[in-house]
Amino acid sequence: MNRLASIARRWRPSLGLKLAGLLLGVFSAGAATGIALWQRWPEPGLTALLVILLGVLPCLLLAGRATRRIRRMLRALEGAVASYRDGDFSISTTDHGGDELSALVARHNELGRTLREQRQHLVQRELLLDTVVQNTPVALVLTDSANRVAYANMAARQLFNAGKRLGGLGFAELIETLPPVVGEAVASGEDSLFSLELEGGEETFHISQRGFRLQGRPHRLYLFRRMTRELSRQEVATWKKVIRVLSHELNNSLAPISSMAHSGAELTRRGDTEATLRVFASIAERTQHLHGFVDGYARFARLPMPRLQSVDWRVLIESLTAQVRFQVHEPLPDQPVRIDRAQFEQVLINLLKNAHEAGSPPEAVELRVTRVGRSFCLDILDRGSGMSEAVLANALLPFYSTKHSGTGLGLALTREIVEAHGGRLQLSNRRNGGLRVRILLPSMLDA
Incomplete structure (x- = not known):
């Protein structure tokens, strides 16, 4: 009971x-x-x-x-x-009936508390993000679909409007007040470098721009980063590396030449003509090697501007097959390409020879030419040893080489020629081993 x-x-x-x-x-x-x-x-x-x-x-x-x-x-x-x-999460209700309706009211109030906490966290994060963005040295400008400034940080206000607000102003009108080089960099739609006379000296900027949709409407984000100090540091580091490479190579050649010259003088004094001739031959060989090394650096520094002409792809590739072995992926594009034929032939020969030197079977070295959008895409493929991540990150830098006797100028010179043609050079490892060297070139429609 x-x-x-x-x-x-x-x-x-x-x-x-x-x-x-x-x-x-x-x-x-x-x-x-x-x-x-x-x-x-x-x-x-x-x-x-x-x-x-x-x-x-x-x-x-x-x-x-x-x-x-x-x-x-x-x-x-x-x-x-x-x-x-409407975004107001402060409303709550009360009921003390102790039944299902009271439970529903309690769950509703719990939902309100959760939404209030999430709103508070979002506000705190927005404040933190705004503080970081406002105090970054990179000038940031966000424009809306009408090309008016929707947001700008303090660095952008200092750069474009003497510290005054930019919100609502036309971005094109702001750019017109600056030297033409800024407008050209913005109009290109791509990442680039430009220099300005600023604060009594020349300042180099890197512009990065991207388009995206915000709340369903097109916007564009511009980032202007001061690069003068960074470029100066990189320039000093590069010169130090150049001096180390030159010193190493000169010492490797001059020390043996000095020693052989002394030996040649002694052999001449003794009258040993045959041995003296061998010494002079060795001196000539080391001198020729040193001349080629210095000439390689000179060619890199004196690379002439390309003389563009219309070249048929099949004619270009037929001239390559006589100099190096590789497979051609068919069909080739019908539209010709505008290049400096001599420079570009040298680029492709160097890349194809590199593929053979990487240990790839000769039949696995392949050249593919396709159209990607409004550009030509050239892929040089091999099944060699590929590259490590560290080598991939530095392979295109001047004076970087993993070869014992390399100068580190081959790929750097190749990149200079490709970029002088308005193209881009990319390196990547293939999934089943080997390397892909990709060259993107503008077509004649874009020239």
Whole structure:
């Protein structure tokens, strides 16, 4: 008995069960009263009326009172949801009925607390991001679909408007107030370098620009980074490396030449003509090697501008097959390419020879020429040893070489020629071994 009483105390009937029980009790009481009256006044029509009045009508009145609370809470919840839609998460409701409706209200309030916390975290992150962006030395400008400034940090305000605000101003009008080189860099639509006379000296900037959609509308982001100090550091580091390479190569050649010259003088004094001739031959060989080394650096420094002419792809490749072995991927593009034929032949010969020297089987060295958008794409493929990540990152830098006797100018010179043609050079490892050297060249339509 005590156990049943304990269970009864813990059991909390739901709102629906409470309402149903209440209505059933009222209807039963009304029906009992109606039956008692029928026994005293047994006329059928009057009895039915009494049953309705005393049984059904009180049920309707009580049901209306019971649903009034539900309607009130639903209106409160509807107003809170409308506030959430408008971004106001401070609204909460209260109900102490202890049933399903109270549980719904509690869950709603918990949702409001969660949304308020998330909003607070987002605000804090936005403040942190804005602080970082505003204090970065990189000038940042965001323009909208009408090419008006939607956002600019402090560095951009200093660069373009003497520290004054830029929001809402036309970006094209701002650029027109600066030297033409800035407008040319912006109009190119690509990353590039340009120099300005700024604060009593020449300042070099790197511009990076990207287009994207923000809230469904096109925007464009411009980043202007001062590069003078970085370029100066890189220039000093490059000159130090050049001096080290030159010193090493000169010492490797001059020390043996000095020693052989001394030996030649001694042999001449003794009258050993045959040995003296061998010494002079060795001196000439080392001198020729040194001349080739210095000439390679001179050619890199004096690379002439390309003389562009229309060249048919098949004619170009036929001239290469006579000098180096490789496979050609067919078909070749019908449209000719505008290049300096002598320079570009040397580029392709160097790259194809590199593929053979990397240990690739001769039949696996392949040249592919395709169209990619409005550009020509040349791929030189091999199945050699490939490159490590460190070598890939530095292979195109001047004076970088992994060969014992290399000058580090081959790929650097190749990149200079390709870029002088308005193209790009890319290196990447192939999935099953080997290297891919890709050259992207503008077509005649873009020339």
